[in-house]
Amino acid sequence: MNRPTLNTTRGALLLALLAAAGSASAARAPGIDGVRFTDVRTVRYQCDGDKTLTVRYFNSADNQAAVFRLDGKPVLAVTTVSASGARYVGGRYEWWTKGDTGTLRDLIQQENAAAARSNCQAKP
Numbered sequence: 001m002n003r004p005t006l007n008t009t010r011g012a013l014l015l016a017l018l019a020a021a022g023s024a025s026a027a028r029a030p031g032i033d034g035v036r037f038t039d040v041r042t043v044r045y046q047c048d049g050d051k052t053l054t055v056r057y058f059n060s061a062d063n064q065a066a067v068f069r070l071d072g073k074p075v076l077a078v079t080t081v082s083a084s085g086a087r088y089v090g091g092r093y094e095w096w097t098k099g100d101t102g103t104l105r106d107l108i109q110q111e112n113a114a115a116a117r118s119n120c121q122a123k124p
Helices: 003-023
Strands: 039-047 051-059 064-070 073-080 086-090 093-098 101-106 117-122
Touching (some): 051 101, 051 117, 064 086, 073 093
Antiparallel strands (some): 039 051, 039 117, 051 064, 064 073, 086 093, 093 101, 101 117
């Protein structure tokens, strides 16, 4: 798949998702192209190295997405197959959670490179 096309599509999807979330009334859940996200929640994580990550999750029965910011830029990640926990991939990043813990990796870095955010614990 052509990289610029994928990034353009993700960017358009992110804008549509954020617009839908911002303008949704209480009677109608935010959504994209007929998919309604009935469970929208924001989770703040405290990670190693005194780093933080705030993730907004958009969940429906069949589709899950997560939006977070890195260096001031939004990243839209969608779920993909995982053996355990929830694995979201967006652009060059992989956000993998299990329970209240998560790890953010830059997939362009070498496999043994340190995670961009590690040992992230959901804050109450």
